[in-house]
Amino acid sequence: MNTYNENDAKLNPLDALREEHTEIRTALSKFGNVLKKIPAGVSDSELNEISEYLDKDIELHFKREEDALFPVLGNYIGIETGPINVMIIEHNSCRELTVDLKKKIEDKDHKSVVSAGKALIELLSEHEDKEDGILFHIAEMQLSHDEKQDIMKKMIAIN
Ligand SMILES: [Fe+2]
Ligand SMILES: [Fe+2]
Numbered sequence: 783m784n785t786y787n788e789n790d791a792k793l794n795p796l797d798a799l800r801e802e803h804t805e806i807r808t809a810l811s812k813f814g815n816v817l818k819k820i821p822a823g824v825s826d827s828e829l830n831e832i833s834e835y836l837d838k839d840i841e842l843h844f845k846r847e848e849d850a851l852f853p854v855l856g857n858y859i860g861i862e863t864g865p866i867n868v869m870i871i872e873h874n875s876c877r878e879l880t881v882d883l884k885k886k887i888e889d890k891d892h893k894s895v896v897s898a899g900k901a902l903i904e905l906l907s908e909h910e911d912k913e914d915g916i917l918f919h920i921a922e923m924q925l926s927h928d929e930k931q932d933i934m935k936k937m938i939a940i941n
Contacts (some may be wrong), residue, residue: 783785783802783805783806783839783840783842783843784798784802785941786798786802786934786937786938786941787938788938790934790938791931791934791935791938792934793934794929794930794934795850795851795930795933795934795937796918796921796922796930798910798934798937799843799846799847799913799918800841800914800918803910803913803914805839806839806840806843806906806910807907807910809835809839810903810906810907813832813835813899813903814899814900816828816829816832817895817896817899817900817903819860820892820895820896821892824892829887829895830887832883832899833880833883833884833887834878835930836880836883836884836902837880837884840876840880840906841877842914842940842941844873844876845878845940846875846936846937846940847869847913848870848873849936849940850934850936850937850940851921851931851933852866852869852870853936854925854929854932854933855917855920855924855925856922858920858924858925859920865916865917865920866914866917868912869909869912869913869917870887872905872907872909872912873909875905876902876906876909879898879901879902879905880902883895883898883899883902884896893930
């Protein structure tokens with residue numbers, strides 16, 4: 783996942799997150815191709831790489847949204863209900879599916895790895911589409927320039 787430094791302080795955080803979504807889509811399509819090779823042509827290292835991406839990179843992306851963007855946007859549209867609430871629920875569902883997938887990888891339960899993996903790819907790609915298509919549009923309309931800069935500063939600190 784992208785890392786940011788002080789030189790990125792002027793970036794629009796929504797553009798930065800959209801770029802992270804592009805990276806995630808590329809990773810998910812690679813992940814889908816690995817699943818297609820199961821069980822014959824898949825190596826442990828390919829599956830471990832996927833687990834690691836979900837644990838580290840996806841988790842970092844979720845944290846940036848949850849700890850930098852959502853609290854500020856929540857001042858306008860609320861956090862406990864509405865679209866931010868739905869996004870948080872979906873993050874947690876992805877986290878649960880990741881735990882589930884890792885267990886199936888460990889058990890070498892290949893058939894279940896495929897079904898859990900597919901469920902995760904579907905949920906995650908629909909989730910990022912919703913953010914790009916709905917939530918980030920709301921954010922572009924509501925957030926001031928200063929608020930966007932504050933969000934970007936927080937994102938730089940979350941690594
Ligand atoms: Fe998200
Ligand atoms: Fe996202």
